[in-house]
Amino acid sequence: MPQILSRKQFLGSLALLGAAMALPALADTFPSRPIKLVVPFAPGGNTDVVARLAAQGLTEALGQPVIVENIPGANGSIGASRVATSANDGYTLLFGTAGTQAINPSLYKNQSEKTLDDFEYVALITSIPNVLVVNETKTPVKSVAELVAHAKERRTGLSYGSPGTGSTVHLSGELFKSAAGLDLVHVPYKGSAPALTDLIGGQIDLIFENVTPALPFIQGGKLKALAVTSAERLPLLPNVPTMKESGFPAFVTATWNGVLAPKGTPRAVVQKVETALLKVAASPEFKARVAALGGEPRQMGSAAFRDYTRTEFKHWAGIVQAAKLEKQ
Structure with a gap:
């Protein structure tokens, strides 16, 4: 006997069907207006410099302006929180760092490892x-x-x-x-x-x-x-040994930069930005500019970036605990 849907069930089914049909359309039309890339630190630092290089490349790759907005404070937490609570439509992105994503959850009372789930991970592009x-x-x-x-x-x-x-x-x-x-x-x-x-x-x-x-x-x-503190010597400082070479085999630390979106941003949109961002990171011009800053260009996609962040969280949490730093 055919199942008869109530009016509420019927309307709910229509809404789900409409949402499913809208995803490909959203991917096709995104982006249709400027994108905001939030840098959670003041202008002029290496994170800001790399973000502006990435924004320039994304502007060309996506066909819409990607505008950098600096929102500093609390070791990057203010800007990161602003993005996490923004509309999850792909038009507000975070230029995250080891500090905002891997360290702050161990340092601030209102954060924890669960904070890592407040974002969709797009791509990691540099390590400094x-x-x-x-x-x-x-x-x-x-x-x-x-x-x-x-x-x-x-x-x-x-x-x-x-x-x-x-x-x-x-x-x-x-x-x-x-x-x-x-x-x-x-x-x-x-x-x-x-x-x-x-x-x-x-x-x-x-x-x-x-x-x-x-x-x-x-x-x-x-x-x-x-x-x-890199795993290998840097091309710009070839005569400077690593901490590993200097008798500290486990001493590898760095800040890193990657793009994140608010939780719930459609996968099709994340993939579109990911593809464009990895293309930017692979370009000879971007690699040369990052290397000139003493950085190491990276090309880590969404899934790998998410897993890497969790590994980094555990790494820095151990250092925070060993230092007996109180949560702020």
């Missing part, structure tokens, strides 16, 4: 390692081994700077502190520029800075690079 630098006038060492010995000879702990609590720069310092068994004092700043200025001026002893802002001072001879 840190570099351990010192001012030789204040800290007269030429290697990581000499730095460790120098720190252990001091009666009081050496100080290390960072552009803020919870950054990969800060947590790289904490990892070094625990791995080498050192008494180090963290000095947080409001950005990389003042931290590097004080390092050059002798107010602090060392910093695990992102390669991008530290590179000009290394090349100009104002700072001495002791090691990079």
